[in-house]
Amino acid sequence: MNRVTTNEAVDSVADSEVATRISAYVETKAKAAVAHDTDLAEAGILTSMVAMEMVVFLESAFEISIIGRDLKMDNFRTVNTMAALVTRLRETAADA
Amino acid sequence: MTQQVTVFGAGVMGTGIATLMIAHGIPVTLVDIDPAVLARGRVSVDRQLRHAQLLGAVPEGVVPGELVTSASVADCVGSLAVIEAVSEHAEQKDKLLREVSGLVAPGTVLISNTSGIPIDELAASVQRPDELVGIHFMNPPYLITMVEVARGPRTSDRTMESVQSLLGLVNRRGIVVRDAPGFVTSRLLHPMINNAARLVGEGVATVEEVDALMTGCLGHPTGPLRTADLIGLDNLADALVALSQRLGNTEYLPCEYLLDKVRAGRLGRKSGSGFYDYEG
Numbered sequence: 419m420n421r422v423t424t425n426e427a428v429d430s431v432a433d434s435e436v437a438t439r440i441s442a443y444v445e446t447k448a449k450a451a452v453a454h455d456t457d458l459a460e461a462g463i464l465t466s467m468v469a470m471e472m473v474v475f476l477e478s479a480f481e482i483s484i485i486g487r488d489l490k491m492d493n494f495r496t497v498n499t500m501a502a503l504v505t506r507l508r509e510t511a512a513d514a
Numbered sequence: 515m516t517q518q519v520t521v522f523g524a525g526v527m528g529t530g531i532a533t534l535m536i537a538h539g540i541p542v543t544l545v546d547i548d549p550a551v552l553a554r555g556r557v558s559v560d561r562q563l564r565h566a567q568l569l570g571a572v573p574e575g576v577v578p579g580e581l582v583t584s585a586s587v588a589d590c591v592g593s594l595a596v597i598e599a600v601s602e603h604a605e606q607k608d609k610l611l612r613e614v615s616g617l618v619a620p621g622t623v624l625i626s627n628t629s630g631i632p633i634d635e636l637a638a639s640v641q642r643p644d645e646l647v648g649i650h651f652m653n654p655p656y657l658i659t660m661v662e663v664a665r666g667p668r669t670s671d672r673t674m675e676s677v678q679s680l681l682g683l684v685n686r687r688g689i690v691v692r693d694a695p696g697f698v699t700s701r702l703l704h705p706m707i708n709n710a711a712r713l714v715g716e717g718v719a720t721v722e723e724v725d726a727l728m729t730g731c732l733g734h735p736t737g738p739l740r741t742a743d744l745i746g747l748d749n750l751a752d753a754l755v756a757l758s759q760r761l762g763n764t765e766y767l768p769c770e771y772l773l774d775k776v777r778a779g780r781l782g783r784k785s786g787s788g789f790y791d792y793e794g
């Protein structure tokens with residue numbers, strides 16, 4: 419029981435670190451502060467080129483590969499959705 | 515097994531066209547004379563395929579066609595169609611088309627992706643002028659669903675039917691125009707970009723201001739100078755020279771501001787900077 423709680427705490431710290439690194443990158447693109455739940459497409463930040471740059475950034479920064487069905491714009495709409503994607507792909511990589 | 519398509523030139527357009535074909539399940543042999551370009555070409559096609567996927571431009575459930583890279587012209591033998599997307603120099607296209615035409619079987623459609631060299635001029639290089647046609651793919655080919663088809667005076671109905679089938683396979687819609695220097699799109703777009711660069715050179719407005727005006731006031735999707743960077747400034751200058759020579763009009767010659775960029779190696783997106791700076 420205790421272990422689970424600790425793991426969850428560790429996970430959420432790790433998650434927020436992921437989100438922070440992603441938002442730092444997004445902010446260089448947006449040239450402005452960006453909230454973790456801002457819809458980047460609606461804000462006009464997520465152009466098709468920026469989306470591809472995000473894919474390349476996430477892959478190299480977090481040592482994951484984004485392929486197949488995960489390659490869709492919806493996964494890149496907010497910092498939080500990207501962080502969730504990174505976390506999921508890291509977990510599947512760790513399971514494998 | 516689907517028959518492969520051979521694409522000559524692994525530059526901006528060759529890799530983009532290869533991506534379009536592969537995404538629709540058609541195997542591609544990509545040929546370039548420069549081994550370094552060829553190595554980069556494979557990486558670039560992979561990146562573009564992922565870009566297409568990301569934007570939902572890849573049909574569902576299609577297994578991507580295989581990509582083979584090659585330095586040998588002879589590898590085009592047996593292709594469904596041959597597409598040339600080599601540099602916009604008539605001599606280079608002439609030499610390549612001569613060689614290809616001597617190798618492929620009658621009935622193989624030869625397609626030029628020239629921006630504006632008349633198809634009938636290129637037809638002088640091939641053994642069967644009726645089998646040569648222009649398909650002016652737009653950049654990036656895997657995202658833009660319309661193409662400009664240039665039918666030469668000697669292009670046959672049978673070739674036009676093959677063009678329709680090929681475009682059907684890759685889900686593109688073609689508008690057929692009569693053969694003329696620059697066809698429709700380059701005749702309109704290239705001088706516009708040249709004039710945009712000229713205005714910046716004259717100090718009338720900055721690069722950003724020209725593009726902002728064209729997007730904000732006139733509904734241009736990206737602005738002419740950002741478009742120029744996507745095209746490649748060297749190709750743009752070459753295409754303008756080719757247009758100017760064939761229209762007998764020096765107004766089409768690339769302006770000094772554009773030529774300065776090319777001389778400085780600032781070729782646009784593909785070199786990391788042009789009118790704008792790009793990362794990575």
Ligand SMILES: NC(=O)c1ccc[n+]([C@@H]2O[C@H](COP(=O)([O-])OP(=O)(O)OC[C@H]3O[C@@H](n4cnc5c(N)ncnc54)[C@H](O)[C@@H]3O)[C@@H](O)[C@H]2O)c1
Nearest residue numbers: 523525526527546547551599600601602628629653745749
């Ligand atoms: N860039 C665009 O947006 C665009 C759009 C439509 C049409 N076009 C036309 O497409 C063609 C290619 O343009 P690009 O922008 O891709 O040029 P590019 O400079 O990016 O690439 C041209 C490639 O052709 C190769 N090449 C030259 N001679 C060759 C040969 N004999 N065999 C094999 N490869 C050869 C070069 O090594 C180079 O890699 C041109 O005719 C151009 O006018 C360009």
